[in-house]
Amino acid sequence: AQSVTQLDSQVPVFEEAPVELRCNYSSSVSVYLFWYVQYPNQGLQLLLKYLSGSTLVKGINGFEAEFNKSQTSFHLRKPSVHISDTAEYFCALERVNSGAGSYQLTFGKGTKLSVIP
Amino acid sequence: DVKVTQSSRYLVKRTGEKVFLECVQDMDHENMFWYRQDPGLGLRLIYFSYDVKMKEKGDIPEGYSVSREKKERFSLILESASTNQTSMYLCASSLPTGWSNQPQHFGDGTRLSIL
Numbered sequence: 001a002q003s004v005t006q007l008d009s010q011v012p013v014f015e016e017a018p019v020e021l022r023c024n025y026s027s028s029v030s031v032y033l034f035w036y037v038q039y040p041n042q043g044l045q046l047l048l049k050y051l052s053g054s055t056l057v058k059g060i061n062g063f064e065a066e067f068n069k070s071q072t073s074f075h076l077r078k079p080s081v082h083i084s085d086t087a088e089y090f091c092a093l094e095r096v097n098s099g100a101g102s103y104q105l106t107f108g109k110g111t112k113l114s115v116i117p
Numbered sequence: 118d119v120k121v122t123q124s125s126r127y128l129v130k131r132t133g134e135k136v137f138l139e140c141v142q143d144m145d146h147e148n149m150f151w152y153r154q155d156p157g158l159g160l161r162l163i164y165f166s167y168d169v170k171m172k173e174k175g176d177i178p179e180g181y182s183v184s185r186e187k188k189e190r191f192s193l194i195l196e197s198a199s200t201n202q203t204s205m206y207l208c209a210s211s212l213p214t215g216w217s218n219q220p221q222h223f224g225d226g227t228r229l230s231i232l
Contacts, residue, residue: 009157034220043121043207043223044160090159104175105221109159 002027004091006108013081014116021076021111023091030096033074034105035065038088047089050074061085086115120144121224123208129230136195138227140208147213149191150221151175151183154205166191167213198231205229 007022025031032051036044048059055067065076074091091108124139142149148167152160152175162175164183172183180202184192191210195202205228209221 036223041126041225043225044209044221045223046220049220104162104165105160107160109157 002029002031002093002095002106004093004106004108006089006091006111008111009109010112010114012114012116015083016080018079019077019081019085019113021089021091021113023074023076023108025072025074025091025093027072027093027095031093032096033065033067034092034094035059035063035074035076036090036092037061038090038110040087044090047076081113081115083115083117085113088112121208121210121222123206123224123227125227126225127228127230129232130195130198131232132197132199134195134198136198136229136231138193138195138206138208138229140191140193140210140224141189142191142208142210142222143189144210144222145188146210146222147188148211148221149185150209150211151181151191151193152207152209153177154207154226160207163193200231203229203231 003026005024013019034049035047037047038044047063048057050057050067058064063078088110090110092105121142130136150165151163154160161177163181166172166185182194205226207226208224211221
């Protein structure tokens, strides 16, 4: 079985400060990794994804994440946050070759990022 | 852009009622999913479907059923609603595995309250 652990349920940070949202995963097989963002009263939007290749992945809105296989981590970072980044962030994984016709994601429990003016 | 539309943003029902949540996607995606989202628990998969009339149980299928009669529409059914099914329900769709690992696209959610 696979699992995703988001180490912080809430992260407050001042505007224009850097932020790191932590994600660790567990899986016996290779995985693809994703970060989604959920703004208030909306569905989830894809921020970025790691499939293979370069371990540093850049996404939308200035976010990036680094895949670290030895530490089984996929932490999300942004060098300078804005008020508009206030949202809930979800880390998710998909097992590689998870089966014909399916594309199942396992989600973490989410991290609420609050940007303070 | 992919659009996943959930028929209701807010819904209030009574215990014991049969409840239908509807989801439509406009991108001819094979895969469709229903999740529930609860504070502190993240998203949990209820059911998914990878083709018309096909369905698979997710992690928490008890108390729910689904219907997929047409490719674009995936319905979640609460056979006899109970208060512990009060939650946010999210629908998603995607291309099948092998299509360059296209991500899941989500609707805006239905906040369901069972009284």
